[in-house]
Amino acid sequence: MIVVKGLKKNYEGLEVLKGVDLTINKGDVVVLVGPSGCGKSTFLRCLNRLEEPDDGTVLLDGKEVTEKDIDAMRAKMGMVFQHFNLFPHLTVKKNITLAPVHLKLMDQKTADAKAMELLERIGLADKADAYPNMLSGGQKQRIAIVRALAMNPEVLLFDEPTSALDPEMVGEVLELMKELARGGMTMVVVTHEMGFAREVANRVIFIDEGTVKVDKPPQEFFSNIENERLKTFLSKVL
Amino acid sequence: MASMAQQYEVWSALMKSGEEVSLWQQTFVKFYQAFLENDRWLQYIEGVGTTLLVTAIALAIGVVLGGVVALVRVAHDQQRPKHRNPVLGVVDFIFKIYVTVIRGTPMMVQLLIMGMVIFASSRNFTMVGALTLGINSGAYVSEIIRGGLMAVDPGQMEAGRSLGLNYITTMIKIVIPQAIRSVLPALGNEFIILLKDTSLITVIGGKELLYAAQGVMNRTYESMFPLLGTAAIYLVLVMIFTWLLGKFERRLAQSDRR
Numbered sequence: 308m309i310v311v312k313g314l315k316k317n318y319e320g321l322e323v324l325k326g327v328d329l330t331i332n333k334g335d336v337v338v339l340v341g342p343s344g345c346g347k348s349t350f351l352r353c354l355n356r357l358e359e360p361d362d363g364t365v366l367l368d369g370k371e372v373t374e375k376d377i378d379a380m381r382a383k384m385g386m387v388f389q390h391f392n393l394f395p396h397l398t399v400k401k402n403i404t405l406a407p408v409h410l411k412l413m414d415q416k417t418a419d420a421k422a423m424e425l426l427e428r429i430g431l432a433d434k435a436d437a438y439p440n441m442l443s444g445g446q447k448q449r450i451a452i453v454r455a456l457a458m459n460p461e462v463l464l465f466d467e468p469t470s471a472l473d474p475e476m477v478g479e480v481l482e483l484m485k486e487l488a489r490g491g492m493t494m495v496v497v498t499h500e501m502g503f504a505r506e507v508a509n510r511v512i513f514i515d516e517g518t519v520k521v522d523k524p525p526q527e528f529f530s531n532i533e534n535e536r537l538k539t540f541l542s543k544v545l
Numbered sequence: 546m547a548s549m550a551q552q553y554e555v556w557s558a559l560m561k562s563g564e565e566v567s568l569w570q571q572t573f574v575k576f577y578q579a580f581l582e583n584d585r586w587l588q589y590i591e592g593v594g595t596t597l598l599v600t601a602i603a604l605a606i607g608v609v610l611g612g613v614v615a616l617v618r619v620a621h622d623q624q625r626p627k628h629r630n631p632v633l634g635v636v637d638f639i640f641k642i643y644v645t646v647i648r649g650t651p652m653m654v655q656l657l658i659m660g661m662v663i664f665a666s667s668r669n670f671t672m673v674g675a676l677t678l679g680i681n682s683g684a685y686v687s688e689i690i691r692g693g694l695m696a697v698d699p700g701q702m703e704a705g706r707s708l709g710l711n712y713i714t715t716m717i718k719i720v721i722p723q724a725i726r727s728v729l730p731a732l733g734n735e736f737i738i739l740l741k742d743t744s745l746i747t748v749i750g751g752k753e754l755l756y757a758a759q760g761v762m763n764r765t766y767e768s769m770f771p772l773l774g775t776a777a778i779y780l781v782l783v784m785i786f787t788w789l790l791g792k793f794e795r796r797l798a799q800s801d802r803r
């Protein structure tokens with residue numbers, strides 16, 4: 308459903324992505340790993356054009372993602388950030404319903420009901436009228452995920468969703484992500500949680516030197532390591 | 546009151562006849578002339594009314610103008626390198642010149658140019674003054690608002706955009722509401738600066754508080770009490786508004802903590 312061809316991106320001469328080719332199928336749970344600064348975030352952000360690629364194409368359901376209809380495309384690609392980026396001036400419920408209502412995907416009543424249903428599911432229904440800074444990090448991130456879910460996206464992009472969390476809160480966020488994966492959600496996840504990759508992903512991808520170096524199911528990825536740089540990388544993170 | 550008027554008549558007659566009078570008597574006569582004779586205090590009150598009106602008009606112009614300039618300049622800066630809008634570029638350039646010129650020239654000179662060159666034929670000096678103050682304030686306010694907009698975490702814009710909201714909607718619904726909170730204290734300060742700067746419009750004949758005081762000075766040939774009175778009135782006004790702003794800021798800080 309997402310096809311990436313020859314994706315290139317450089318920052319003022321620094322070549323970060325040197326032609327990435329990748330196909331992400333419906334229902335895939337893809338975990339991206341790689342050394343710090345190898346361009347994982349850049350790749351993810353090029354998918355929904357938060358960064359503008361220098362070259363190459365991204366197709367969503369066969370349609371090229373371009374600057375012109377970017378808003379409609381982004382509505383189908385939810386994104387979850389490391390620092391949650393909840394809207395601090397809006398209640399939890401308003402955070403969730405703002406975009407779907409404004410984009411006329413739902414009326415306010417339907418959106419409210421949907422928000423409550425989702426909050427119910429993650430056990431945070433009692434926080435519907437709270438403001439983000441009254442929540443813990445784990446609660447914030449789960450609400451950020453729900454906010455993306457409320458758009459009924461076709462794919463969810465996660466950029467290190469647990470990296471900013473206190474260790475005791477990582478579990479609750481990973482648990483929610485697992486549940487989404489089991490429900491068939493297509494997910495692209497940048498994370499250092501190798502346990503999550505092993506357990507939940509159906510593909511683990513090693514990005515290095517600006518390209519996809521390894522793309523394997525997790526059992527093979529972690530057991531049958533041919534790439535030297537991946538070996539070094541894994542020896543550091545495992 | 547009646548006895549004060551009688552007292553004044555007696556002592557001012559003494560002074561006019563050239564008799565020696567005590568310092569207290571002199572002071573009383575001057576004070577009476579400055580504020581009470583012919584109900585002159587009404588002129589000061591009227592002046593205060595005009596001062597407040599001019600401040601309000603100038604602030605309104607300044608905030609609207611400053612807001613527009615700030616939004617255009619931020620939008621221009623936030624464009625992607627390969628998708629620059631030429632119209633936005635031109636408007637941004639004009640606004641940059643506006644801010645540079647206004648901030649780089651003295652307010653007094655701006656007032657004289659507006660009053661004696663651009664609006665030389667206008668008789669409504671007070672409104673020309675208010676307009677000038679507003680245009681001047683707009684340049685400073687635009688920098689305040691621009692700072693407030695840029696201080697909002699860029700992740701907020703990204704979160705809004707990644708949900709499929711367009712730039713303008715994200716600005717209106719997400720970025721601006723957060724910027725307003727951080728900008729209000731500085732805008733309050735700007736209001737107080739404007740309040741004091743209204744006194745400058747006297748140079749083009751704007752009829753605010755200082756103008757009223759000068760009117761009294763010209764009739765009584767005495768400047769001490771009218772000027773001290775004017776200073777005192779400004780001080781009281783500024784103190785009142787500073788107090789109100791402080792109260793407002795504390796409430797803002799409280800609602801931030803929710």
Ligand SMILES: Nc1ncnc2c1ncn2[C@@H]1O[C@H](COP(=O)(O)OP(=O)(O)OP(=O)(O)O)[C@@H](O)[C@H]1O
Nearest residue numbers: 318319321323341342343344345346347348349350
């Ligand atoms: N806006 C930018 N301007 C200039 N350089 C950038 C910018 N964003 C990223 N880079 C550089 O591009 C490279 C890739 O960055 P990116 O954030 O994609 O790495 P990453 O794989 O996500 O790393 P990490 O694991 O630390 O998050 C880095 O060297 C980074 O310094």
Ligand SMILES: [Mg+2]
Nearest residue numbers: 347348349467
């Ligand atoms: Mg990153």
